[in-house]
Amino acid sequence: MTLVEALACERCGRRYAPADVEYTCPEHDGVGGILDVRYEYDAVSDELAGVLDGPIGDLWTYEPLLPVDGDPVRLGAGGTDLLDAPALGDALGVDALVKNETTNPTGSNKDRGSAVAVSRARQQGHEVVACASTGNAAASLAGYAARAGLDCRIFVPADLPEAKAVQPRLYGATVLGVDGTYADAYELCREVSAERGWYNRNAAMNPYAVEGKRTLGFELAEQAPAADWVVMPMGNGCSLAGVWKGLREFERLGVVDDTPRLLGVQAEGATAIYDRFVAESDDSDAGAFPIGEREDGADTTADSIDVSVPHNAGKACRALVESGGDAVVVSDDEILDAQRLLGECEGVFAEPASAAAVAGVRAAVERGTVAPGEQVVTVATGTGLKDSASAREAVDDVISVDAAGEGLPEDL
Numbered sequence: 116m117t118l119v120e121a122l123a124c125e126r127c128g129r130r131y132a133p134a135d136v137e138y139t140c141p142e143h144d145g146v147g148g149i150l151d152v153r154y155e156y157d158a159v160s161d162e163l164a165g166v167l168d169g170p171i172g173d174l175w176t177y178e179p180l181l182p183v184d185g186d187p188v189r190l191g192a193g194g195t196d197l198l199d200a201p202a203l204g205d206a207l208g209v210d211a212l213v214k215n216e217t218t219n220p221t222g223s224n225k226d227r228g229s230a231v232a233v234s235r236a237r238q239q240g241h242e243v244v245a246c247a248s249t250g251n252a253a254a255s256l257a258g259y260a261a262r263a264g265l266d267c268r269i270f271v272p273a274d275l276p277e278a279k280a281v282q283p284r285l286y287g288a289t290v291l292g293v294d295g296t297y298a299d300a301y302e303l304c305r306e307v308s309a310e311r312g313w314y315n316r317n318a319a320m321n322p323y324a325v326e327g328k329r330t331l332g333f334e335l336a337e338q339a340p341a342a343d344w345v346v347m348p349m350g351n352g353c354s355l356a357g358v359w360k361g362l363r364e365f366e367r368l369g370v371v372d373d374t375p376r377l378l379g380v381q382a383e384g385a386t387a388i389y390d391r392f393v394a395e396s397d398d399s400d401a402g403a404f405p406i407g408e409r410e411d412g413a414d415t416t417a418d419s420i421d422v423s424v425p426h427n428a429g430k431a432c433r434a435l436v437e438s439g440g441d442a443v444v445v446s447d448d449e450i451l452d453a454q455r456l457l458g459e460c461e462g463v464f465a466e467p468a469s470a471a472a473v474a475g476v477r478a479a480v481e482r483g484t485v486a487p488g489e490q491v492v493t494v495a496t497g498t499g500l501k502d503s504a505s506a507r508e509a510v511d512d513v514i515s516v517d518a519a520g521e522g523l524p525e526d527l
């Protein structure tokens with residue numbers, strides 16, 4: 116039995132029973148009005164006691180805090196390692212830890228959201244699930260749909276890295292390459308899904324996807340209770356907001372005494388959330404970015420955070436403010452340097468969007484936001500294996516050697 120109390124509108128506070136509403140608050144005509152799932156926390160507390168004594172398994176370890184009524188779809192999302200990262204810490208001047216989300220079943224933290232959204236879809240009797248994606252949500256929705264026996268339709272920008280377009284097809288999904296940006300793909304997916312009755316997983320409108328994403332916050336609370344900072348890349352901003360929700364809930368439930376500060380990182384080519392955060396902090400509207408307004412020109416090699424219309428910007432900014440955190444912007448060169456640093460120092464092959472978080476730590480230390488020696492958890496959100504073309508820019512050339520060893524460098 117789920118312990119969901121109600122779904123509450125982030126914008127106007129109206130509350131709904133789960134059976135009465137599927138996506139956003141009906142009062143706002145699809146503009147904002149994301150619904151937040153609220154629980155009966157006293158009952159959750161009793162159920163959770165036994166769970167927290169044991170090891171963290173997959174994300175369904177936290178079933179009392181998930182809005183799914185039994186028989187969840189399982190593929191192994193969650194329960195990822197928190198790695199000590201001494202070499203990375205030396206390079207950055209902090210006490211570094213890496214939360215390795217690259218080992219999720221389809222290669223990114225998006226599996227957490229898909230696990231819950233697909234479980235909900237199946238319980239509600241949907242036969243087709245859909246989402247717009249820059250690649251990772253695509254793979255995770257397709258993988259989970261395959262496990263659940265559901266059909267899957269994916270809308271992606273047509274210039275996606277090749278492996279990101281292949282992976283969901285291998286799981287049996289139909290991939291529609293949209294001649295446009297992620298924002299275009301999102302709008303088209305929203306319209307077509309509504310017309311055809313497909314269940315839309317996109318976290319910008321689906322209240323259940325973020326519930327899965329927040330299990331990363333539960334794990335961080337358990338694994339790194341003394342962390343000063345948690346650092347995450349921001350595209351739509353939903354992953355960071357979800358982590359904050361999870362951290363806050365574990366504080367509320369008495370699992371931890373304190374919460375870390377959040378550092379949100381964006382790429383120079385796609386700074387909408389950063390702009391809004393700075394504008395709100397400055398109490399001016401310079402660079403402000405109203406929800407739903409179109410801003411063309413997002414462009415960065417970190418394709419997963421190449422988002423010009425971040426529908427969760429408000430939630431992300433609120434999370435940054437509530438945590439006493441901050442936001443930084445990094446360049447593509449800094450991202451590629453950081454990608455290599457993370458690989459060389461800790462053996463984690465993360466995609467550019469994830470490496471942006473490492474670059475963000477460096478930027479935050481340089482400007483004095485993060486103090487030397489503080490404990491900093493960088494979330495490696497997705498594997499680099501899906502985008503070797505970007506990683507190619509970060510590494511040296513292969514050294515050509517003939518079969519007799521001719522060409523082997525003397526000083527190797």
Ligand SMILES: Cc1ncc(COP(=O)(O)O)c(C=O)c1O
Nearest residue numbers: 251350351352353354419496497
């Ligand atoms: C690997 C990776 N990191 C970070 C993000 C950003 O997450 P969000 O859009 O929830 O801010 C994404 C989104 O696709 C991603 O795939």
Ligand SMILES: N[C@@H](CCOP(=O)(O)O)C(=O)O
Nearest residue numbers: 248249250251252317318351
């Ligand atoms: N960049 C994301 C966008 C969709 O993810 P969501 O969880 O915010 O709906 C991706 O495609 O991975």
